[in-house]
Amino acid sequence: MIAPILPTYNRAPLTFTSGEGSWLVEADGRRFLDLGAGIAVNALGHAHPALVAALTGQANALWHVSNLYNIPAQQRLAEMLVDKTFADTVFFTNSGTESCELAVKMARKYWYDKGQPDRTGIITYSNSFHGRSSAGIAAAGSEKMTKGFGPLLPGFIHLEFGDLTATEAAMDDSVAAVLIEPIQGEGGIRSVSDDDLRALRALCDTHGVLLILDEVQCGMGRTGKLFAHEWAGVTPNIMMVAKGIGGGFPLGAVLATEDAASGMTAGTHGSTYGGNPLACAVGAKVMEIIADEVFLAEVGRKAGLFRQKLEGLVASHPEVFEEVRGAGLMLGLKCKVANSDLVKAGFDQGLLTVPAADNVIRLLPALNIPDADIGAAVDKLDAAARQF
Structure with missing residues (x-):
């Protein structure tokens, strides 16, 4: 019997009830660091005042x-x-x-x-x-x-x-x-x-x-x-x-x-x-x-910090990752393992990423993501990679 919602999406078993900044809260209370931002939509994070x-x-x-x-x-x-x-x-x-x-x-x-x-x-x-x-x-x-x-x-x-x-x-x-x-x-x-x-x-x-x-x-x-x-x-x-x-x-x-x-x-x-x-x-x-130049400069700084940490992550897990791609805060990790498996491993660590073609996972955080959350994101990716 067909579902009330047309089944055109293979949805993850997650239901989010609230969000703030770069974080989402699941119905069971778990907190997830959101590196998808609704597929690059929530440019200023969740519930920006x-x-x-x-x-x-x-x-x-x-x-x-x-x-x-x-x-x-x-x-x-x-x-x-x-x-x-x-x-x-x-x-x-x-x-x-x-x-x-x-x-x-x-x-x-x-x-x-x-x-x-x-x-x-x-x-x-x-x-x-x-x-x-x-x-x-x-x-x-x-x-x-x-x-x-x-x-x-x-x-x-x-x-x-x-x-x-x-x-x-x-x-x-x-x-x-x-x-x-x-x-x-x-x-x-x-x-x-x-x-x-x-x-x-x-x-x-x-x-x-x-x-x-x-x-x-x-x-x-x-x-x-x-x-x-x-x-x-x-x-x-x-x-x-x-x-x-x-x-x-x-x-x-x-x-x-x-x-x-x-x-x-x-x-x-x-x-x-x-x-x-x-x-x-x-x-x-x-x-x-x-559009403020100060804000855009800060995006560039955060992007540099994120990419530097991701390059270190790739070097630490050469059997899992191939390269970092992209520009600014539109980044991708080319994977050697199945990208869908890595996305699911991220769920176990409280991390949300977005799959793409060419066996890539997309990292599309809010543009105002704090430095501490960038560090936490890479730590979670590191933990996910260790599962492989």
Whole structure:
């Protein structure tokens, strides 16, 4: 007999009832150090007092009116994002999947309005993850994502991750955009080098192709800059954002230049809940905290401390771990034992990590994780590794 909740997740046997900072409390009272942060969502940890105040303050005033009317919190958050990024305009969504849908529509509508309606191809890369909508799974293209869900949305050109030669060869008059994650999350914490990201931007410029960056997981301060592409000194035409922008409240966004967004006129897209007062009140407080240069510098310092300790952990357990991957506080441990077994061993130590492809476990702590909790996390990983 089917469960009341559709069984699409293989859930761990854990039920959390409360949380504070980087810690969660299980129904039986056990405390777990959370290095998953709801898959990079709880960027400021659990029950951050400033976010609680922002949410409850807005909840006591107004929850929802729809996008038929002006929403002050939405306007404020959009202005903050425009001020701090390459973007000229923002559309708010409820998730990264919805952001992918709009990014694809925006790129294709751009060329349609330029008089090139056949320019619909979007180059994507192996092991990518762009959500689980029809556009998202078609963009990823892997059998794991697409099997049984055909016919797939056409128009995606799948190339090997990091293959610039193949990317250049694929550039023709049918290509509308390139879509890529600066750091793959689900794909195993695989990074595009700064040099390659600059080369990709140059290729897009040479061929007049739009560059779409998926910063759903690697954005919002996770690498020590507000967005990961800033390390390479490049800017996209369109960018997908979600996860950390809401600090735990469902919120996403698509950021774009005025030119890239030129096809998206009144009636071309919409969202009933997107940019609602509750989400945007929380998102504005998240931006206020994370976009601060002092805060971002502290993320970088914590990341350096964490990585140093993790490199020592790998050296201590060469039969368990292969390498440390990633940037900032978006880190991965490439495992020699099954990553799923290591995640379960972490449960025994009161530690939460997130599995990914390529036999990697993801370490995605709150950006404000205390130094003491970083030390405790590595101690727990060490104890988990000793089980092997």
